[in-house]
Amino acid sequence: MDLSTFVNVSLRLLEGFGTTVQIFCLTLLFSLPLGLIFSFASMSRFTPLKLLMRVFVWIIRGSPLMLQLIIVYYGPGLLASAMERAGTLNIIYEFAEYLNSFPPLTATVVAFSINYACYFSEIFRGGIESIPRGQYEAGQVLGMTKIQIFFRVILLQVIKRIIPPMSNEIITLVKDTSLARIITCYEIIYVGESFTKSQGLVWPLFYTGAFYLLFCGILTILFGYIEKKLDYFKA
Amino acid sequence: MSVLDVIGLKKSFGKTEVLKGISFSVEQGEVISILGSSGSGKTTLLRCLNFLEKPDDGEIIVNGRSIFSANAKKPSEKDIAAERLHFGLVFQQFNLFPQYTVLGNLTLAARLRVHGKRAERISAVAEIEEAALSTLASVGLLDKKDFYPCQLSGGQQQRVAIARALMLSPEILCFDEPTSALDPELTGEVLSVIKELAARNMTMIIVTHEMAFAKEVSDRIIFMDEGVIAACGSPDDIFSGNAGERVNKFISAMSK
Ligand SMILES: Nc1ncnc2c1ncn2[C@@H]1O[C@H](COP(=O)(O)OP(=O)(O)O)[C@@H](O)[C@H]1O
Numbered sequence: 415m416d417l418s419t420f421v422n423v424s425l426r427l428l429e430g431f432g433t434t435v436q437i438f439c440l441t442l443l444f445s446l447p448l449g450l451i452f453s454f455a456s457m458s459r460f461t462p463l464k465l466l467m468r469v470f471v472w473i474i475r476g477s478p479l480m481l482q483l484i485i486v487y488y489g490p491g492l493l494a495s496a497m498e499r500a501g502t503l504n505i506i507y508e509f510a511e512y513l514n515s516f517p518p519l520t521a522t523v524v525a526f527s528i529n530y531a532c533y534f535s536e537i538f539r540g541g542i543e544s545i546p547r548g549q550y551e552a553g554q555v556l557g558m559t560k561i562q563i564f565f566r567v568i569l570l571q572v573i574k575r576i577i578p579p580m581s582n583e584i585i586t587l588v589k590d591t592s593l594a595r596i597i598t599c600y601e602i603i604y605v606g607e608s609f610t611k612s613q614g615l616v617w618p619l620f621y622t623g624a625f626y627l628l629f630c631g632i633l634t635i636l637f638g639y640i641e642k643k644l645d646y647f648k649a
Numbered sequence: 650m651s652v653l654d655v656i657g658l659k660k661s662f663g664k665t666e667v668l669k670g671i672s673f674s675v676e677q678g679e680v681i682s683i684l685g686s687s688g689s690g691k692t693t694l695l696r697c698l699n700f701l702e703k704p705d706d707g708e709i710i711v712n713g714r715s716i717f718s719a720n721a722k723k724p725s726e727k728d729i730a731a732e733r734l735h736f737g738l739v740f741q742q743f744n745l746f747p748q749y750t751v752l753g754n755l756t757l758a759a760r761l762r763v764h765g766k767r768a769e770r771i772s773a774v775a776e777i778e779e780a781a782l783s784t785l786a787s788v789g790l791l792d793k794k795d796f797y798p799c800q801l802s803g804g805q806q807q808r809v810a811i812a813r814a815l816m817l818s819p820e821i822l823c824f825d826e827p828t829s830a831l832d833p834e835l836t837g838e839v840l841s842v843i844k845e846l847a848a849r850n851m852t853m854i855i856v857t858h859e860m861a862f863a864k865e866v867s868d869r870i871i872f873m874d875e876g877v878i879a880a881c882g883s884p885d886d887i888f889s890g891n892a893g894e895r896v897n898k899f900i901s902a903m904s905k
């Protein structure tokens with residue numbers, strides 16, 4: 415192996431790693447707020463909404479992310495062509511065609527965001543439900559509104575409690591991004607494999623591991639820092 | 650005129666009727682202790698007064714004005730938010746906000762009520778902080794103002810909780826077994842803070858199992874039994890042995 419190959423491989427892998435980081439960041443960006451909404455829905459006093467949410471979470475958590483990825487990416491196209499054959503060219507067909515036009519990265523972020531939102535929603539729900547009733551009641555008795563109580567009293571206590579399970583889940587997400595290659599998203603493993611196919615080089619694939627380790631290492635340090643920052647109170 | 654009139658208050662949870670028509674009045678500056686065995690409905694009564702439970706029937710009148718009536722139309726969130734401030738409540742488990750300092754616990758709710766122009770807000774917050782410091786001094790915890798609840802003993806936490814309740818200047822301050830979660834050696838400091846409030850003419854309703862304290866601090870004692878007021882009178886009446894068999898039994902059991 416000469417230096418120029420190494421530099422070339424490194425640069426190409428770095429490009430793939432960019433896509434990996436992109437999937438990771440976009441998934442977090444969408445799945446965190448979506449997960450909070452899901453968790454409220456799954457705690458709703460409106461029973462049909464609660465049941466619907468819990469069934470949805472069950473389906474998403476109970477089936478492989480890889481399968482969900484394939485359905486999101488290929489599903490609309492299959493539906494559109496089936497409808498075309500049946501001659502039903504209505505608005506659903508148009509919509510399916512529209513979804514089918516999404517690039518792999520978009521489909522990946524959609525599937526990942528929904529999947530991770532479901533996992534996060536369960537963590538959020540556990541965290542919110544673990545806060546003693548007395549915290550809400552103390553706020554109520556002091557004349558605070560429900561929204562004030564949630565944002566000023568409850569939220570930080572929930573965050574403190576869910577940091578460990580969230581860091582687990584988020585580190586899993588880093589590695590799950592590699593699934594995106596099956597719908598031809600050029601993330602780092604895809605790029606690594608391409609060297610095997612085109613040049614018979616296996617080491618670039620192993621080399622990708624270093625990128626993951628580095629990324630997860632940084633995240634671990636970051637979560638440790640947040641945990642320490644929230645160490646000043648007990649909840 | 651009485652500060653508080655409670656008329657025919659009823660509350661059920663499912664099929665169990667916990668309050669079966671509670672009526673009593675409280676005069677300005679009066680200290681009322683509520684005694685009664687576990688499950689008799691004392692906590693539920695305080696929770697109804699503080700709008701943490703909605704009574705099924707009855708009326709609550711503060712200073713001659715009805716603030717809750719089962720017959721009136723359902724009060725809005727906003728009405729409740731305004732009316733509940735007639736009362737303060739000190740919980741058995743303190744329920745301090747763990748992520749705020751002692752001072753933060755005292756000022757949080759008051760700060761959230763501050764509105765208006767920037768200059769007005771700044772002076773309002775300064776006033777709140779000043780009030781918080783003097784309230785803290787009154788419970789003897791000024792030196793702990795920057796501590797977090799987890800750094801305080803149970804007795805200190807409960808004194809902070811009392812100070813927090815006082816910050817909104819309630820007309821009637823309610824206590825639900827304020828010393829029951831404390832080690833015996835820590836009850837004294839909390840009870841003496843309550844006694845000081847009594848000396849300063851604070852109107853208070855105190856649910857307690859501390860017999861000697863109830864006898865000393867109360868102007869009147871209410872004895873609850875299975876959701877009704879079984880006896881009511883001066884401490885001398887209640888502790889005289891003539892207030893009925895249930896009362897005597899309870900007092901002798903508690904005084905062991
Ligand atoms: N939220 C609730 N749901 C169902 N039952 C309750 C609830 N709160 C209190 N109770 C019942 O009401 C009764 C009176 O409780 P409580 O007011 O706490 O009594 P005390 O404070 O005198 O011990 C008890 O039997 C208790 O189990």
Ligand SMILES: [Mg+2]
Binds near residue numbers: 691692693825826
């Ligand atoms: Mg009780």
